[in-house]
Amino acid sequence: MIALLRLGFLAGLVLLWWIASVQVPRGLFASPLETMEAAGRMLAEDRLGAALSASLKIYATGTLLAAAAGIALGAAMGLWRPFGRTLDIFVYALAATPRVAFIPLIITLLGLGFEAKTLIIFLGAVMPVILNTYTGVLNTDRDLVEMARATGASQGRIFWHIVLPGTLPFLLTGIRLGATIGLINTVVAELYTAVTGLGGLLALYGSRFQMAEYFVVVLTLSLIGVTVTEGLRLAERRLTRWRAAETV
């Protein structure tokens, strides 16, 4: 039922898009049909595929590094309190700073290539992972830790069986937020450093008023975003199955 309503809503959106494209003077906006045709051309000429793989490469590298580093740092901050209390104010400060402000500095240090792009994505994606993992570890149920201690469990066992599973819902939310920011920063990086990938295509088609091609790129980015976040949501549901029972 909901799936049907959603399909209906999507059809409505396409209809609105079509109406808009008829109203706006030609050349400023592309109709759904023109966009479809442009997509076909771009795929046939492999313009889209090459850009997509370039973008996905930096996006995946930056986001995965951010997830690994964010989990490690967030967990260390939560487990070792003096470390966490010393650092957390700085992490919050950095998270509140618009990290695009660092782009000129990153370009100065790393140039315009893969490393610079990956770092821009990393810096965007890592913050929510750190902060959510940190919060999750701090929220560890002390009663459960004491229960585990009473069975003679080692620190390692307490971490793997109590702290980590309790942190998991927080951590996955952090990764989901990080992946979204990572995608935004992918486009930002491609627009501000060496113009490549999907971001590069946006700049190219935007400046040439090739709106049909431009829309194809936007839709591709939106598709990546939806695929990644829905995939993570699915993983979240599977990994926290035990919570489902609470609603029964």
Add this chain to the structure above:
Amino acid sequence: MTGTDGTLVSLAGVSWSFDGSPAPVLQGVDLTVAPGEVVVVLGPSGCGKTTLLRIIAGLLRPECGTVRVAGHAPVPGQDSAIVFQGYRLLPWKTVAQNIGFALHALPLAEREARVAGYLDLVGLAKFAGAYPAALSGGMRQRVALARALACQPRLLLMDEPFAALDAQSRELMQMETMRLIAGAEGPAPGIVFVTHSVDEALMLADRIVLMSPRPGRIDQILPVGFPRPRWQADPRHAPEFAQLRQHLWDRLRAMVLSDPQSDFYGRG
């Protein structure tokens, strides 16, 4: 293996206070528990009975005095298992995994057999794969009990295990628990049971240790001689039961009325 004098637990001159606090939570506690004996620690809030349990479990180290469990200083998980107030099941583990949690040192096959045996004992074999969130309070309590019994501890420590249950379930669980402990294989464990319910103490105890608050110390130790098993011979109609009950209530009331930190201070 027990202490040289045949006791399972012995405490001598045990005191404990929070870091830097001048008012001790426990002061000069002397107590012994024999193998297989059920000792109920009874007292009002603030008498340090839960702290006492943690010290016997080896989770807290006494500031002064000595603690011996089975002849040596207590090590968590070695000779004792705890049944906590509020169950403390791991929500992300199934019933079977929760029961097996403390048995990780056993080889897999043996662990699975042990878990299956205790699931049967508490009548939850059908729920082996269920998560705790799907269980009722009484069922969670039985899982928590099975988890503790599955370690086959020499000493079972119970911290107000029925406090979260309603009055009816509570009474049924008291009897059920005693029946289950008696039905488990191996020699019956010694039990230290903490409660603030007089009736619960009278139903379960071989000896009642009455504690007074601030500082927590032993007020008196009373033997309870009703025949066992008490789920068959209900002692509640015996005149001795009423006498003991009255006596305990009088002492508890006196403690609470003279404790400046209690809600009922000076209201006698």
